[in-house]
Amino acid sequence: MKRLIPALIAAALLVPATSLAHDRWLEPSATVLSGDDAYITVSAGAGNDKFYYNHNRIALNNLVVTSPTGKSVQPENEFEGRLRSVFDVKLTEDGTYRIALVTDGGIFARWKEGEANKRWFGKAEDVEKNVPKGAKDLVVSERVDRIETFATKGNPTDLEPVKKGLALSGDTHPNDLYAGETAQFVLTLDGEPAKNLEVEIVRDGSRYRDAVEEITVKTDDKGRFEVKWPEAGLYWLHADTKDSKTSTPAASQRSVSYVATLEVLPQ
Amino acid sequence: MKTSIKTTLACALAGVYTVPLHAASLAVEIELPRIEVAEYHRPYVAVWLQSADRQTVRDIAVWYDYKMPKEEGKKWLKDLRQWWRVSGRGQDELADGVTGATQAAGKHTIQVAATHPALADLPAGQYEVIVEASREKGGREVLRLPLAWPAQQAATAEAQGESELGHVKATLTP
Numbered sequence: 001m002k003r004l005i006p007a008l009i010a011a012a013l014l015v016p017a018t019s020l021a022h023d024r025w026l027e028p029s030a031t032v033l034s035g036d037d038a039y040i041t042v043s044a045g046a047g048n049d050k051f052y053y054n055h056n057r058i059a060l061n062n063l064v065v066t067s068p069t070g071k072s073v074q075p076e077n078e079f080e081g082r083l084r085s086v087f088d089v090k091l092t093e094d095g096t097y098r099i100a101l102v103t104d105g106g107i108f109a110r111w112k113e114g115e116a117n118k119r120w121f122g123k124a125e126d127v128e129k130n131v132p133k134g135a136k137d138l139v140v141s142e143r144v145d146r147i148e149t150f151a152t153k154g155n156p157t158d159l160e161p162v163k164k165g166l167a168l169s170g171d172t173h174p175n176d177l178y179a180g181e182t183a184q185f186v187l188t189l190d191g192e193p194a195k196n197l198e199v200e201i202v203r204d205g206s207r208y209r210d211a212v213e214e215i216t217v218k219t220d221d222k223g224r225f226e227v228k229w230p231e232a233g234l235y236w237l238h239a240d241t242k243d244s245k246t247s248t249p250a251a252s253q254r255s256v257s258y259v260a261t262l263e264v265l266p267q
Numbered sequence: 268m269k270t271s272i273k274t275t276l277a278c279a280l281a282g283v284y285t286v287p288l289h290a291a292s293l294a295v296e297i298e299l300p301r302i303e304v305a306e307y308h309r310p311y312v313a314v315w316l317q318s319a320d321r322q323t324v325r326d327i328a329v330w331y332d333y334k335m336p337k338e339e340g341k342k343w344l345k346d347l348r349q350w351w352r353v354s355g356r357g358q359d360e361l362a363d364g365v366t367g368a369t370q371a372a373g374k375h376t377i378q379v380a381a382t383h384p385a386l387a388d389l390p391a392g393q394y395e396v397i398v399e400a401s402r403e404k405g406g407r408e409v410l411r412l413p414l415a416w417p418a419q420q421a422a423t424a425e426a427q428g429e430s431e432l433g434h435v436k437a438t439l440t441p
Contacts, residue, residue: 034351035342155356176352265348267409 022046022055024259025236026099026149031175031263033153038091040151042075042099045084050236051204053083058147060085062102068095068157094154096175103145104164107251111135124248141242142251149261150174163191166239166258170224177264182228186219187239189256193223197239201227204234232266291418291441293379293386295327297398298433301372308403309369310431311343313350314377316385316394316414324353325385326365327396328377333366346401349409374433389416396424400431412437 024046033040044058045051057080065073075087091097109120109131120130127140144165152175161169168174170185177183187194201215217225229235240257247254295314314327329350332340345351355361362384379385394414401407408431412424418441425436 032345032351032356033342034345034355036338038342152356178352267349 022048023050023236023238024058024101024147025050026101026147026259026261027051027234028099028149028151028261028263031149031151032265033091033151035153038153039088040091041086041088042149043084043086044101044147047083049206050202051234052207055083057081057083057085058101060087060101063087064098064100064102065089066098066100066160068093068097070160073097089151091151091153095157096150096152096159096173098148098150098159100146100148102165103143105247106143106145107140107248108143108255109138109140111138124250127250139253140251141253141255142246142248144254144256145258147259161191162188165190165256166194166241168237168258168260174260174262177229177262179229179232179264179266182226184224184226186223187225187258188223189241189243190245193221194219194239194241195221195223197223197241199225200238202236202238203231204236229264232264235262235264236260237262291386291416291439292381293327293396293414294438294440295377295379295396295398296374296434296436296438297377298374298428298435299370299372299400300428300431300433302402302405302431304405306404308405309371310400310402310405311347311369313347313355313397313399315350315354315397316389317353317397318390319393319395321353323390323392323394325389326354326362327379327383327385328367329355329361329365330367330369332369333361334368343401343403346407347399348401348407349397350399386416391417396437398432398435400428402431406430408432410435414439417441 027043029041044060045053046056046058047054060078060080063075065075067073073089075089078087079085089097089099105124107122107124107127109127111118122130131140146165146167156173156175167188168185169188172183172185187197187199197219199217199219202212206212215227217227219225237260238258243254245254299310312330316325316327331344344355347355394416396412396414397409399409408428410426410428410432412426412435414424414437418439420441422439423436425434427434
């Protein structure tokens with residue numbers, strides 16, 4: 001057993017850039033609401049299976065909730081457990097709220113010291129004193145991540161375009177999704193069409209079926225893609241990409257990822 | 268409910284005096300089944316007219332707990348899922364002549380006069396009268412009754428619900 005432990009640690013360290021290899025999501029208690037004062041509760045977690053809280057919570061430091069008129073909304077009753085974080089959002093305005101965990105500009109570095117894999121997360125200004133220059137196999141990435149969901153009280157309203165990183169737009173509103181219908185979306189990168197990118201879509205409840213039943217589509221040269229919702233449920237939508245558009249000379253590449261949670265209702 | 272009866276009555280009377288005799292009217296009969304459960308709540312019900320392309324949507328009736336304090340009854344309007352999508356969510360306040368209290372199990376008839384906002388100036392075309400019911404701690408059901416407007420002759424369309432709705436019938440009188 002003793003001999004196994006170093007091997008296990010080595011294996012654990014081999015896990016790629018991402019602890020990050022775990023899926024992350026926001027899970028809203030409702031996305032379509034009526035009435036004057038509406039509350040939703042939202043959970044945030046990371047795990048091996050979408051919407052199953054089996055790995056870790058997500059810190060809520062970077063939580064941004066925006067009202068239909070563009071006001072910043074203070075989330076209520078924030079709580080961080082071991083396996084998930086939770087917060088409430090009060091929807092006072094009519095229209096669509098954007099609820100997002102936004103990472104803009106965090107640095108991730110990995111390199112080798114002898115046979116050992118090293119990793120470091122932090123801010124651009126701290127790279128120099130934490131990451132050895134010229135280390136073996138050194139890759140320093142800047143991260144631009146967005147994990148988001150939407151909730152609408154009353155009529156859905158247009159969402160402000162996202163200027164940085166990957167995001168969802170298009171003809172179909174993210175809170176107007178119904179089983180059997182085809183949604184037409186556009187994936188954007190820094191506000192421009194994200195061309196020829198793969199989009200992965202998975203329905204919740206995978207524990208109660210044998211296959212994940214993921215839907216994989218590719219954006220066209222205008223960033224467009226379509227999804228025909230096979231049935232009602234909560235869907236996890238994901239895309240990622242890498243490029244060299246870093247905002248700091250400390251990083252050699254930019255790693256961009258996007259997750260949206262979308263609710264599809266029955267007809 | 269008083270408001271709604273009065274309004275309907277007013278519409279009907281107005282119909283008698285101002286609308287030519289050939290003006291059509293619509294009757295929608297809705298049966299709410301008796302459901303034997305420990306905790307029964309009367310269903311929310313929406314009745315509306317909708318063109319095939321959803322471009323024209325006219326509310327006929329919305330029965331909900333509209334007298335609850337602080338308009339708490341509105342919280343559950345979104346459970347009339349299809350109605351909420353095509354009509355409810357786009358309205359700040361529901362029209363007086365449309366709103367009504369929830370109804371007990373049994374048969375109910377809604378008379379829609381030609382002057383009712385649902386029928387007044389309704390463009391000619393193919394429509395559906397849609398009846399949607401949603402019950403707290405219960406289920407939801409939608410029935411669709413095809414209807415051509417204007418009516419050349421008396422026409423009826425009916426459907427049989429299986430869970431939250433019983434027999435539903437629309438009668439158009441030219």
